[in-house]
Amino acid sequence: MFSGKAWRVERFGTPREAVRLQDMTWEEPKPGQVLIRVRTAGTGFPDLLRATGRFPLLGDPPFGLGEEATGEVVAVPPGSRFAPGDRATGITGFLEGWGGYAQSTYLREVSAVRVPSAMTDEEAGGFPIAFRTAYAGLVERAPVEPGQSLLVLGAAGNSGAAAVQLGKALGATVIAVAGGRSKTEFCARHGADHVIDHRTEDLTARVTEITGERGVDLIYDPVGGETAATTLKSIARGGRIAVIGLAAGTTVPLDSADILLRTYSAVGVLAGPDKDPDVEAAVWSRLTRLAAEQTITTPVGTMQSFIDVPDMIAGQGAPGPGKSVVRLAG
Ligand SMILES: NC(=O)c1ccc[n+]([C@@H]2O[C@H](COP(=O)([O-])OP(=O)(O)OC[C@H]3O[C@@H](n4cnc5c(N)ncnc54)[C@H](OP(=O)(O)O)[C@@H]3O)[C@@H](O)[C@H]2O)c1
Structure with missing residues (x-):
């Protein structure tokens, strides 16, 4: 004992x-x-x-x-x-x-x-938590392909910062959204390709500037609330929003008619171990290999x-x- x-x-x-x-x-x-x-x-x-x-x-x-x-x-x-x-x-x-x-x-x-x-x-x-969650979101539930655009909300926070790094490791173009200069600078230092300060910049205009008329392929959302709702205006046809959390107090408001008419998907992500222990061991071995070579930190x-x-x-x-x-x- x-x-x-x-x-x-x-x-x-x-x-x-x-x-x-x-x-x-x-x-x-x-x-x-x-x-x-x-x-x-x-x-x-x-x-x-x-x-x-x-x-x-x-x-x-x-x-x-x-x-x-x-x-x-x-x-x-x-x-x-x-x-x-x-x-x-x-x-x-x-x-x-x-x-x-x-x-x-x-x-x-x-x-x-x-x-x-x-x-x-x-x-x-x-x-463990932030990277296992990022893996659940970006590999298991809403896989991001090399060259796709990935917008990460709360990108200087625990969940967001891990998604920025894993998204880069998977070959995505990462747009980090954070509030305030120290956080946007932090995101740029940790590998984001583009950084948007949601407190001082027009989120929709900036995403259009970065992605053109196409919009963003995948939104990683640990924040929810109004900020997430605004980013949905910029989602690509066939795009996805990975619903991770509610740091803003509520999850992102979703409108099924809008999902239908603009043809995108919302994917819930609750990170947890795979029911097959060998599959779960392979997930951790991939994450620790990326960490050992300092691709993710x-x-x-x-x-x-x-x-x-x-x-x-x-x-x-x-x-x-x-x-x-x-x-x-x-
Ligand atoms: N689905 C899963 O498996 C899973 C796993 C882990 C965590 N989560 C969930 O993910 C959410 C975020 O957790 P986290 O540990 O990443 O949080 P965190 O490190 O505190 O980051 C959250 C970010 O949200 C933004 N934010 C906006 N409004 C906020 C508010 N009212 N209070 C606090 N932050 C606010 C902040 O970014 P700016 O200041 O830049 O706007 C902050 O950096 C939580 O709801 C948590 O339960 C889910």
Whole structure:
């Protein structure tokens, strides 16, 4: 048995009210789990949804927070692919109430990998969720072809920044949409071919300037709301919008008559492991190979210490550019 501290939601509320540091114990991992001593954990907008009771896939508290973590493997069940001492990163058992903002946590073995030596702990801690989601969107659900145009909303955010990089790796021409100069500069530094500041520029006019009368082939949308609705005006005939999330508060409003008359598709994307573990292993091996050769990299933004987790979650309502990562000891 392992013991330590973990940040957990005790009751829904603002992050500073809801999230409390508790003493925890972790039993030996069961088949399908790997127990790690956490070094870093990636943060994201869903933490805020969970603390405030707006996350659709979890019931009532108490539960842990943090969808992804990196650390040293300390215990594995018989037959595991991992061994104590491995440096591993992956998706935590957050749907079962475990989380990465903890001194130890369980990774789901099917969604965990050994960390390539080229990756720092910080990069590894912020890697799994955003890139697995980008893979689900751009490879599995709405495949983007080389030479197609890909417009990414929230492109300086966690989900968006990963889609910019994976989209480039897949050969798309990437149009990054973000709000404010520091974010647009961030997108340009991380490989976007074109950058639009939705706060100061006319989104529709700029997309027409970039794509001509054709419009954009694929929209990757973790933001939703009015910004996403505006980009739909610029979608190509036969184009697609990948519906990823609702950082703006609501998903993109869709009008089936408009979908019919202008002939485009909306594709829902909820990233999750393939039911065939070998297929899932191949996904992670492709992603880690791209990371090992540094074709894709976690764009680490802010580093936070373990004690600051509630403030860090509160900050997800107005995130800066790049991925926030929590560092524990080690
Ligand atoms: N489908 C899936 O499997 C999956 C996986 C992971 C996350 N998600 C979802 O994707 C969404 C984004 O998550 P994320 O971690 O990428 O978020 P994030 O890093 O916070 O990025 C979201 C971006 O949305 C924009 N935004 C617009 N209005 C906002 C508002 N009111 N509050 C905060 N941001 C706002 C911001 O960009 P600008 O300032 O540049 O406008 C921000 O950078 C969430 O709804 C999350 O649940 C879905």
